[in-house]
Amino acid sequence: MEYLNLFLNLNKKNSKMKGWTYMLRCSNGSYYTGSTNNLDLRLAQHQSGEGANHTKKYGPVELVFFEEFSRIDLAFYREKQIQKWSRAKKEALISGRLEELVRLSKSGLRQAQPPI
Secondary structure, three states, X not given: XXXXXXXXXXXXXXXXXXXXEEEEEEOOOOEEEEEEOOHHHHXXXXXXXXXXXXXXXXXXXXXXXXXXXXXXXXXXXXXHHHHOOOHHHHHHHHOOOOHHHHHHOOOOOOOOOOOO
């Protein structure tokens, strides 16, 4: 419910603000997925230990993937979508093996639709 409220607030207030969804590889090999309206600042925060608890614990981090969106709410939506994915599916996206994404998805056919 907390994510829904945050998403609705982002959608109302910042729908015209550009956003990014990004993935970091942490020092323990895990992936962290996030979204932001300022990618450079957010990466610096993660590197300095001011970011999320996961990246504080397992820093330093390496940016391995990012997507730019015309609106921050779309970046937030994509973040939540990717966070549900398996490690194999995340690695297919990171390495650009897009044909594998459908095969690796649980449904294999259905794609989530972003908010309008």
